[in-house]
Amino acid sequence: MIVSGPAVVWRRNASQGAVRSFDEAFAIVRADLAALAAGNPVFSAHLEMLDDTMLCDAVQEGISSGLAPLDALDAARDGIVAMFEGIDDEYLKARADDVRDVFGRLREAMAGEASGGVEQMPRGSILVAEELLPSDTTRLDFKSLGGILCHKGSSTSHVCIISRAKGVPIQVGVDISGISEGDTVQVDDPLAGCLQSIASRARASGLKVYVNAANLDEIRSGIEAGAEGVGIFRTEFLFLNRSSVPSREEHAAIYKEALLSCGGRPLALRTMDIGGDKQLPYLPVQAEDNPFLGLRGIRFSLLHTHIFIPQLEGALDAARSVRDIHPEWFEGGSPLHLIIPMVSCAVEILQVRDILGWLAPDYRSLLELGIMIETPAAVLDAPALAAESDFFSVGTNDLTQYIMAADRGEAAVAYLYDSFAPAVFKALQLTVAAAHDAKIPVGICGEMASDPRATGILIDLGFDSLSLSRLEPIQ
Numbered sequence: 001m002i003v004s005g006p007a008v009v010w011r012r013n014a015s016q017g018a019v020r021s022f023d024e025a026f027a028i029v030r031a032d033l034a035a036l037a038a039g040n041p042v043f044s045a046h047l048e049m050l051d052d053t054m055l056c057d058a059v060q061e062g063i064s065s066g067l068a069p070l071d072a073l074d075a076a077r078d079g080i081v082a083m084f085e086g087i088d089d090e091y092l093k094a095r096a097d098d099v100r101d102v103f104g105r106l107r108e109a110m111a112g113e114a115s116g117g118v119e120q121m122p123r124g125s126i127l128v129a130e131e132l133l134p135s136d137t138t139r140l141d142f143k144s145l146g147g148i149l150c151h152k153g154s155s156t157s158h159v160c161i162i163s164r165a166k167g168v169p170i171q172v173g174v175d176i177s178g179i180s181e182g183d184t185v186q187v188d189d190p191l192a193g194c195l196q197s198i199a200s201r202a203r204a205s206g207l208k209v210y211v212n213a214a215n216l217d218e219i220r221s222g223i224e225a226g227a228e229g230v231g232i233f234r235t236e237f238l239f240l241n242r243s244s245v246p247s248r249e250e251h252a253a254i255y256k257e258a259l260l261s262c263g264g265r266p267l268a269l270r271t272m273d274i275g276g277d278k279q280l281p282y283l284p285v286q287a288e289d290n291p292f293l294g295l296r297g298i299r300f301s302l303l304h305t306h307i308f309i310p311q312l313e314g315a316l317d318a319a320r321s322v323r324d325i326h327p328e329w330f331e332g333g334s335p336l337h338l339i340i341p342m343v344s345c346a347v348e349i350l351q352v353r354d355i356l357g358w359l360a361p362d363y364r365s366l367l368e369l370g371i372m373i374e375t376p377a378a379v380l381d382a383p384a385l386a387a388e389s390d391f392f393s394v395g396t397n398d399l400t401q402y403i404m405a406a407d408r409g410e411a412a413v414a415y416l417y418d419s420f421a422p423a424v425f426k427a428l429q430l431t432v433a434a435a436h437d438a439k440i441p442v443g444i445c446g447e448m449a450s451d452p453r454a455t456g457i458l459i460d461l462g463f464d465s466l467s468l469s470r471l472e473p474i475q
């Protein structure tokens with residue numbers, strides 16, 4: 001599908017110097033926070049911090065001493081953060097994260113990256129950007145967007161996944177250097193508009209067709225459009241742009257709603273896949289040389305159990321309360337399927353089973369536990385992992401990057417990042433064979449499932465289900 005429209009250029013890297021004064025940025029952030037603060041104690045606290053004269057004084061002092069405005073802002077942030085972190089009180093110490101959050105907003109507003117930019121674009125505009133991170137996309141108004149052109153990234157970068165889920169065509173790896181604001185530009189997305197025909201073909205071959213989701217709206221619209229369940233609910237997207245760890249109750253409320261929206265169909269809830277290109281603003285960032293090979297997915301969750309355990313508790317609570325309302329949905333097995341991301345050895349599954357067993361001795365009646373097959377280790381040891389899992393879900397986006405040793409977001413190695421490469425094909429064969437030998441189902445939820453060129457191959461390989469990036473009602 002090719003779409004065209006006027007370019008709105010978002011230049012993150014061009015704004016190393018401030019494009020707005022501190023006072024202008026302050027006014028923008030103040031208005032944003034005042035709107036957000038109504039009914040939200042986190043943002044009211046941020047507003048109070050912003051209004052504290054200490055903040056303005058510290059920035060003005062830096063500017064008067066000759067620092068560039070953005071440097072003065074960073075220096076003020078570091079000073080105030082250090083002050084909070086030095087306090088001998090756990091509660092006040094934790095406020096350092098809120099300080100970072102407020103300064104982050106100010107920085108974005110000064111650098112021209114936040115309000116007044118991509119949130120209010122004329123309908124049909126094409127957003128043109130060097131790079132878009134998952135957290136950036138939460139600010140975009142996808143309803144007005146006609147398409148996205150991005151320099152960095154491959155077709156399975158998170159920005160592509162999110163944008164396809166919203167039905168917005170996207171093209172990555174594009175040289176955007178010659179594009180100016182208002183130029184008429186084209187977006188060529190060969191994968192846009194093919195999903196219904198993939199769904200029909202898969203169903204005709206006896207496969208289940210699920211939908212991918214990152215929020216409740218996507219679950220509801222996918223189910224309304226005929227999905228037989230949710231193949232992956234990427235829960236980290238619910239919690240990327242906030243300033244505190246989500247509570248058990250918050251998890252439970254969302255998952256209960258998600259299960260009810262599925263009406264007894266399977267909901268594959270992937271536990272938070274943090275790390276790689278997805279960081280939580282409320283956790284201090286640990287710099288890593290190779291974030292995609294570092295503390296990601298289940299590795300992160302097992303280390304940060306104060307984030308992981310409330311999520312598991314929330315999932316168990318949601319299953320219990322839905323079972324109270326609809327016991328019949330649990331008769332043939334629970335509709336709640338928990339997926340663990342980024343598994344590389346059986347011990348990780350056993351550790352999750354231990355935690356679940358400790359939280360709820362009857363957890364096996366409340367949920368099924370499966371894993372993402374995303375690493376070469378998981379493929380090579382698939383028979384051992386299958387023995388501990390209730391199902392497999394293949395994440396070809398990561399599997400391709402790890403098998404081909406080619407970063408899924410790096411345009412320079414996009415020629416190697418190929419889900420149709422023979423090595424990836426062999427990995428898929430091994431995975432399906434191991435799952436079926438162990439008599440567990442195996443689905444695919446990576447973007448390959450939504451690629452019309454792959455449908456026949458995936459059917460022939462023997463997958464049991466495809467989870468598509470989006471499903472829309474047939475008009």
Ligand code: PEP
Nearest residue numbers: 395396397398445446447
């Ligand atoms: C995958 O890796 O294919 C996958 C589904 O997970 P994500 O794209 O969120 O990393």
Ligand code: MG
Nearest residue numbers: 374395397398
């Ligand atoms: Mg993945």
